[in-house]
Amino acid sequence: MYQTNYHRASSVQEAVQMMGAATEGKYLSGGMTLIPTMRQRLAAPSDLIDLRHIAEMKGIAVNGRSVRIGAATTHEEVATSAELRTVCPALCGLAGHIGDPAVRHMGTIGGSIANNDPAADYPAAMLALDAVIVTDRREIKAGDFFTGLFETALEDGEIITAVRFDAPAKAAYQKFANPASRYAMAGVFVAKRDNGDVRVAVTGAGSSGVFRHPDLEAALSANWSPDAVANVTVDGSDMLSDLHASAAYRANLVKVMTKRAVSAT
Amino acid sequence: MGIDGIGARVPRKEDRRFLTGKGRYTDDMSVPGMKYAVFVRSPHAHATIAGIDATAAKAMPGVIDVLDGKQLLADGIGNLICGWMIHSKDGTPMKMGAWRPLADRTVRYVGDAVAIVVADSVAEARDAAEAVVVDYDLLPVVTDPVQAIADGQPQLHPEASNNLIFDWELGDAAAVDQALAAAAHVTELKIFNNRLSPNPMEPRATLGIYDAGDDHYTCYTTSQNPHVARLVMSAFYNVAPENKLRVIAPDVGGGFGSKIFIYPEEIVCLWASKRTGVPVKWTCDRTEAFLTDAHGRDHVSTVKMAFDAGNRITALKVDTIANLGAYMSLFSSCVPTYLYATLLSGQYDIPAIHANVRTVYTNTAPVDAYRGAGRPEATYLLERTMETAARELGISPAELRRTNFIRSFPHQTPVIMNYDAGDYETSLNAAMAAADWNGFAARKAEAEGRGMKRGIGMSCYIEACGLAPSAAAGSLGAGVGLWESAEVKVNMVGTIEVMTGSHSHGQGHETTFAQLVADRLGVPIDSINIVHGDTDKVQMGMGTYGSRSGAVGMSALAKALDKVEAKAKKIAAHLMEADESDVVIEDGVLKVAGTDKSVPWFQMALAAYTAHNLPQGLEPGLKESAFYDPANFTFPAGCYICEVEVDPETGRTKVVQFVAADDFGNIINPMIVEGQVHGGIAQGIGQALLEGVHYDDSGQLLTASYMDYAMPRADDLPSFKVSTSNTPCPSNPLGVKGCGEAGAIGSPPALINAITDAIGNNALTMPATPEKVWAAAQAAN
Amino acid sequence: MAKITMTVNGRQVSGVCDDRTLLVHFIRENLGLTGTHVGCDTSQCGACVVHMDGQSVKSCSILAAQAAGSSITTIEGLAQNGELHPVQAAFKAHHGLQCGFCTPGMVMTALDMIRRHGSDLDEATVRAELEGNICRCTGYHNIVKAILAAAHEMGGVRQAAE
Known part of the structure; x- marks a missing residue:
């Protein structure tokens, strides 16, 4: 790891100030991606501003079907939230399968979303849930937030403080993990609303990060059943291809995971 | 057997320190004035070094010095060597290219060490290592072994034309060709054995300490065989004379073969300690381990197996290309030859066998012994072929194996080995019963109903371990003898210290060796200490690898105990005024048989040292040593059965049942033996299902961390059903065979046989990743 | 450079280190508690698992500075008065360790697992929860057995106390 300067913020306002004073600063939430990346000398922020002790960024609030999750809420807290489970168990399930228990104790929803790793789980959920990403200065719809591999709409110094969404009628997440x-390697979050609106968001497979699949959405809007997926062609040409999985295989996984996610609802 | 004696499930004496965080691994060592090393490594797979500029690096904070290969050469430090001479079939010796501990002119794989930075902290050393400017002139690269021996390819070493190290054969080619021509059926197969990274959880580390006052060197290192490390560093690398070099391998966190070999870092840190005047510690990180720990396997083979009309094997013909990487590591030459081709008879009575093996240089990390070393490659080839043949011949895999089992012993194979004992049918029957083989069809049908494809596969393996009769090994090219030594020191109050040349890095020797002593002398196991891993404490040793510690190391201990017992009886007989032939040792008491005369063990020991009342002419003291050279290899064998369910939509394979039935001869501690089998199976399943080292065409390692190299995790594996049978080994005094490698040897073919059975497509290579299985299942439809 | 103060195994400790120093290196080098190990660079192997404020964390992926003010338990803090903790004892009884290198992280992870699941643990849950701990020696068979046995034993003890 290169030299860096650590700062601990106690409020959002203080964090923003600290970031303003830094030359090449980075916010540090759970650090479960950032610290290993720095360890491998693949990132070299001059300053780290620790958000883990900001009380206003923590906690889960469920009001009817409206959900608000503080950005510094850990995966473990999301996975085990009884309140959230009553309205959106799919998100609890997703959080409970991010990394391993020790990672879930530190990693946060805000950190995951801000990093937008193309194989991370939360971005698929945000997109499928039509979530709003709340920052210190504005609200951004998930559809506008994820802009490419490790790229988001966040501006310099902008902090995600929370995410909010209305829980759909049905939702599920299925992923096929890289061994x-x-x-x-392909993770699919499906969500269906009472008005018939269906969203299918895919992570891990797309060559430019998380994406929605209009054809799968159309097919499932018409018929919310696993069988509806069978006749949809999932094109591999925009899929990632690497040592572990070709684009064609990922395309197959997207279809299979979609089918299984629908089955699970 | 006593509660702590041979055959008892004695909990391990060493566990307490590991469980409480008090283990002492090399990276835990700390000495006053110690500094930290980071190596500058080649980012290129093949290049000449035009120049190294360390000026900026040396000026950085905390940096003590930066040293390179030219300085190492000037100080007379020698090349790394391969210690086993193999001759090609034309009689020429193997072509060993120079391996400099720090490359001075050419780098040949990504990770080749170029310079060492010594600094106050690891972080500062790493900062400075990035500032060392190495000017490389790139050379063309070859990573594929089949391609490497073709004409017109990049050449790694001037000594080895077409990158061919040797072209070696074993067996009777003419007899094999004749049998193939006359065969009723011939099964042909192309076999790939995937390249693996051993991955002991403790990364390699070393601490080099030069003491200018005594002109003496101490080397802490993660070694399976510290005495061999000392020998090689003295005799070949010219680091220090043997009497000036102490090598300590303290607690070592797994080895699996990868810590047998002497690597550049130990040598360079010792040398750097002298050059800089400070103790120098280096600890590998995981990516460095993937780059530079010796890899395993990496064979490409073709096989032809001939059968007569009665389904009896009449001949086996094997042609293998083995990738040895960029340099010949310490035992690299014997792995694809004498540890491989000699096992090609398996459990079967095969009249004629011929194997041709070509070993090849490529721009990849060196390849050497990894758990099983040669024997997994032989077993995989043979057992995949047997399964394929059974399918082609339309008979059950068990029946084909039964038809061909060797049934009388000793049995001389056509490929050197003389099997001393075994009973293969018993293992086969035990495994089939444990696996409920007959119930498989119903389970398959039930799985089908859930949309899953269920398959079953078996593997009947044999291995040769307990390495090895020294004269035989020497005649085959070994540079060292493969005996073991032990020393038993009975202290004045009767407590016992055993100094063994075997080295425990997970095997539990502190318990099993003590069990042998407790069994023989009847003393409490807590009064026995096993000392190992320090060349200043242990007289001599050849270390632990090749499942040799029980068969060879404990046999040496048994011989030393014979001497202790004999002298103890002499002393006791004198004290009791009896004839020594009447003295027996029972429960820690020396007794005159048939009388009530007795002397407690501690009293005899005290008498040995007070020496007030010893038999005329008897030396005081009670400390005996022995060297044991085995009479033969030992031949553990067994049958493994694996059952899988394949998800045809994703290609994901779940191992739903794994059965192992092994014959290890006599067993010292069943709990430890089972643990060895479990671990071996996990590594075998890892090879078959998950693991594979991949380089791209430019020689960059694509699997350089756990992000890309799939290690078996708990949820990849089932609980295992293991059992043992026993045909005692007649070739050593304890009747033991060795159990450390069996699991890794026997399991890969069982798994691939099961998956190919499930999907109905025999064309599948390891590792059977979800995508490969999915594609093969699609192709079968 | 920062002065870091935290509670480790019940004792308040301080040390001076770079801001870039990882918690695991602070524990090993500043405090001399070498039971916590480093087995990988990518936070996957789990040899470094300790408890921070009562929860398992990977000390190789946390800066010492992040942990300042917290309460840390390492493997050295489990055995009391020379008595092995029930999880440690179960690992010994069931031969859940061989080379010992992954063992401290395994034990700390097991303890956290039992804290969250109690004696309801089953084999599938244990295997799933061990995703972040790699062992190369045991094939996990006896680790799983040991954790199940410890969960049972600790659950039994808890019930008896209630």
């Missing part, structure tokens, strides 16, 4: 990294 080595255990990140998603």
